[in-house]
Amino acid sequence: MVYAIGLAGIATAVFFMINAGINPRARPPGLDDVNPSTATSGSFMVLGAFHVIAILFYVEDDTPKKDRAATDPHDSKKPDSFTGFIRQPWYKVLSVGPISAAFCAASIFIWHSFAKFPGSPGTVWGDYSTSPASALTVFLLCWASTNIGFTFASICEAFNRDLFGLTILSGVIMAILALVIGLGFTDLPKQPTESALTMAAIALPLTLLTVIGVRAWAVARVARIDANRPRPSTQETQRSTKSGSDHHHRPAPGQPPFDMLRDGERVLMHFNSERSPQSQLLIATDQRFVRASILGSDRTSVLDQASPSQLTGASSRRVGRDLMTTAHFRDRQDMQVIGGDPEHSREFAEAVTRLAQTGQIRS
Structure with missing residues (x-):
């Protein structure tokens, strides 16, 4: 929930700065020939990229607090996982994407009401205040982007114990995908609403089935390794x-x-x-x-x-x-x-x- 609100807030701040013609990289920040028409594409890029790397903000140690406090600080053993991601119940894992996507899709209504360039009718951006299809498109694609990131996070966790090189490789691929998907989101506001919604309706179930399957495999693999290498509990x-x-x-x-x-x-x-x-x-x-x-x-x-x-x-x-x-x-x-x-x-x-x-x- 905190991440969802934070991401929506960051994207909103980016939108309003560009929409006002403010260049945040200028010293001091101020008007510096920033084209307000790029506010939408820049903010959408933030949404796409940050949803892919949502796992980086999903840091939750799965050790109970009372046991965490009692753990020997000199114990150098590796943690169960980087984030506790594969140890969490299904409802927690599967709720991250839709909650974050809902907050971000809702925040865009605020953007559109203040936009200097409201977009062309028939496009995702141009129809945002008049058609629910545009908001649904953004919601589905943000959710699908989170699923893609969680898929590679599952692979990272699966190999964390014995093939650390593959963990690093999966993390690098996830970062590259965040950049690619973020760039793809820059073109989303100009896409026809119907074709974008069709693409989103196909992408979500595919990514959802993928993350469910890969995470189940990761959980089974980690459990198999733990069974062969038990260690004392806290x-x-x-x-x-x-x-x-x-x-x-x-x-x-x-x-x-x-x-x-x-x-x-x-x-x-x-x-x-x-x-x-x-x-x-x-x-x-x-x-x-x-x-x-x-x-x-x-x-x-x-x-x-x-x-x-x-x-x-x-x-x-x-x-x-x-x-x-x-x-x-x-x-x-x-x-x-x-x-x-x-x-x-x-x-x-x-x-x-x-x-x-x-x-x-x-x-």
């Missing part, structure tokens, strides 16, 4: 810090996953991915829901945990050749493990969903 770091000078984990009596239980805690159900070299588990207890890994043969390491009140259910599905068992939560990222027995995965998902909905393990 919660585990916090517990080890509180233990004083004893930095070694001392499991409670019992075998995994029971060695991770707190006093009075009991396991309701668990699922084991059974992958090498370190299996990962999803564990439901009467106090929390946990994603953990088995280190060696006798130690459970907690990777992530959530409150039972956040649990909304679980699912079991195939992503390519991999079986993905996922626990879903409210207001936080999902927990996933790759592999395991398909029948056990399905039964576990059904039991967790029943637990989340009814509070009971069996119907």
Whole structure:
């Protein structure tokens, strides 16, 4: 929301400066032979380019604040992702484009009412105050531009852990596309309204399907890498810090996953991915829901945990050749493990969903 308002404000400021004949690069700023007729193309270029790079302003660490504060400042491990983008719920990701596009399309009505050059009838700019088709065209194309940027952001995040060169390459391509699309937007105000709307109506569903597919692939790839390279969570770091000078984990009596239980805690159900070299588990207890890994043969390491009140259910599905068992939560990222027995995965998902909905393990 803040980014949407900020982008609309920046584009509006650019429009009014050029519309008034003010050259912002002049020293001091003032009248310097700036043609007000270029106000529309310059402002539209800002809209197109900035929607493509919206991911740069989508910076949100997906680590809970209380755990972020407890993280060891000397820990040099790489973050889960640059922005938390692939960890966010679908509704957050898919809402960025339309919200930003709506604010920008609405702001253009203000531009048009003050424009010294209102444009020719029959064009996107000329019809803006008289036909909803022009505003719809801008809305759809801005949304599609955001989808294009998010597609390459997904590729960046997918290769962040193991092929960093491809991450850099994807980022460079995204920057080039921002420039190209921005230049394309400069010609949009002069385009016939009907043909521009047709182009926008085709572009949006194509880019929307693309970003959904590429992001799903990126999430699956990151989950697969995480399954093979588990690392301690911030919660585990916090517990080890509180233990004083004893930095070694001392499991409670019992075998995994029971060695991770707190006093009075009991396991309701668990699922084991059974992958090498370190299996990962999803564990439901009467106090929390946990994603953990088995280190060696006798130690459970907690990777992530959530409150039972956040649990909304679980699912079991195939992503390519991999079986993905996922626990879903409210207001936080999902927990996933790759592999395991398909029948056990399905039964576990059904039991967790029943637990989340009814509070009971069996119907």
